[in-house]
Each structure stands twice: as C-alpha cells, then as structure tokens.
Amino acid sequence: GAGVSQSPSNKVTEKGKDVELRCDPISGHTALYWYRQRLGQGLEFLIYFQGNSAPDKSGLPSDRFSAERTGESVSTLTIQRTQQEDSAVYLCASSSNGGTGNTIYFGEGSWLTVV
Amino acid sequence: GESVGLHLPTLSVQEGDNSIINCAYSNSASDYFIWYKQESGKGPQFIIDIRSNMDKRQGQRVTVLLNKTVKHLSLQIAATQPGDSAVYFCAETPWGGNTGKLIFGQGTTLQVKP
Numbered sequence: 483g484a485g486v487s488q489s490p491s492n493k494v495t496e497k498g499k500d501v502e503l504r505c506d507p508i509s510g511h512t513a514l515y516w517y518r519q520r521l522g523q524g525l526e527f528l529i530y531f532q533g534n535s536a537p538d539k540s541g542l543p544s545d546r547f548s549a550e551r552t553g554e555s556v557s558t559l560t561i562q563r564t565q566q567e568d569s570a571v572y573l574c575a576s577s578s579n580g581g582t583g584n585t586i587y588f589g590e591g592s593w594l595t596v597v
Numbered sequence: 598g599e600s601v602g603l604h605l606p607t608l609s610v611q612e613g614d615n616s617i618i619n620c621a622y623s624n625s626a627s628d629y630f631i632w633y634k635q636e637s638g639k640g641p642q643f644i645i646d647i648r649s650n651m652d653k654r655q656g657q658r659v660t661v662l663l664n665k666t667v668k669h670l671s672l673q674i675a676a677t678q679p680g681d682s683a684v685y686f687c688a689e690t691p692w693g694g695n696t697g698k699l700i701f702g703q704g705t706t707l708q709v710k711p
Contacts, residue, residue: 486640515698516690524686525641538698573640583629583648586699589638 484508488574493566494595495564503559503592507576515575518543525526525573532579560574562579564596609708615709616674618705620687623668627689630673631699632661636683644685672706684711 495501498526507514516528527541531551531575542548551557561568571591577584610616622630628649633641647654647661647670654661660673670687684706688699 517701522705525688525699527698527700530698575640583646583647585643586631587643588633590638590640 486574486576488572488589488592490592491590492593492595494597497566497596498563500562501594502560502562503572503574504561505557505589507557507573507574508587509557510578511576511587512579513584514551515556515572515577515584516549516559517528517574517575517588518558519571519591521570528559528572535555535568556575561594563578564594569594569596605692606706608702609710612677612679612711614677616672616677616707616709618672618674618682618687618707620670620672620702621633621668622670622687623704624689624700625668627700629690630661630663630670631688631690631702632659632687634669634681634683635684635686635695635704641686644646651662677707677709678708679711682707 489504493501513531514531518528519525527539527544529549530538530551535551544560549557549559559572569572571593573588573591577586631646632644634644635641645656645659645661647663652663657677662671674681684704686701686704688701690699
C-alpha cells in the first residue's frame, strides 16, 4: 500500500482479555517497528524486525507482550491478559532496510482502551 | 538510561512568527537525529533529519541545528502557520548500528495563534 496500515484503529477491551493488533508495512520495507504512546507522552520502543534476523525485543514491557512477523510483510502485536496500564496508542512503523538514516514511516496507530 | 528530553512542553506563537523548538539529548553515541510532527489523532510524520557530521540542515520553511558540544538540537519553523500546530518530537539513533531504532523525546506542543 501507499503507507503503513494498522488495524483496528480503535479497540476497547475488558481487563484480562487478549488483543491482537495488526500492521501492514509499506511494500518492500524490510524493517518494521512497534512503539507505544501513552496519552500526552512520547513514543516508547517495543520491538524491531529486520528481514530474517532475530527481532530486537528489548522494549517489550512484560511477557504479556509478544509480536510476530510473517516474512517481510504483516506483523501482529499481541497483548495477553490486558491491564488498564496497557491503554495507549500502539504505533507501527517501517523503513526500507532498517539501517540508520533510512526514514521511518509511521502508521496512524491502534488506539487501545482497557476497561 | 539514555534519554532525549525537551526544554519546553508547550510553545505558543503568533501566526507568521518564527518558532524554535529545542531538544537536549544525552546519548553521546547518537549520530543521527530526526524531527517528527504529530497532529492530533495521527501518527508521527517525518519533518527533517540531520547527521552528526553536520551542524545545520534546511528544508522547506524548517531548519534543524545541531550542537554536539552541548548535545542540543533545535527545530526552527519560519513563518509559522496554523497548520503547524502539533506536537513535535525529536528522536535519535546511534550511528553505525544495524538498526534504525529511534529513541524519542517527550514532545513539545506548538500552538499557533491566528
């Protein structure tokens, strides 16, 4: 597609439920990133995929968070047993090859509210 | 740990004036810096970037200045327009690593008064 596409755009879930958030990167981009943005805050790095390399999971806040990527395309971020503090915008981004200096393009985000 | 921070959380300017948004960084290994603009309800949008071998870079109505001595980055917007109202984030990433992973600051809200 023309840009990074994320779904759902909005999700309200009950505490304790699992949620899946999906990201379609820009076609041909091998690098994919997930960030979390709490209300009024900056972006927190969660996880980074680059080609067939092992993902950089250093930003995942707990073992309730996981992400997968199918080849060099779609990625899914899964949050298990959601908690209220998980409420945030989850932003996906991609870049052409992940190297420093390659512009990182963001999607519009998935707004998650845990009630 | 390392962090990127902003001096002012909110900046209010008159339409037509120039705006300057500042950012301090602490990661001495960072050699690449980016400014993003985020409008309400949208994802961050790339504005301009700069590498550490430069101290100034200009785009359309925007200029980024880098002072490595004091680890300071600024974004200048000329003739600020109402459409410039947004939150502005600076971000950094270490040079030479096989990752474009970004570390973001907290953001500055720019309010443009008509």
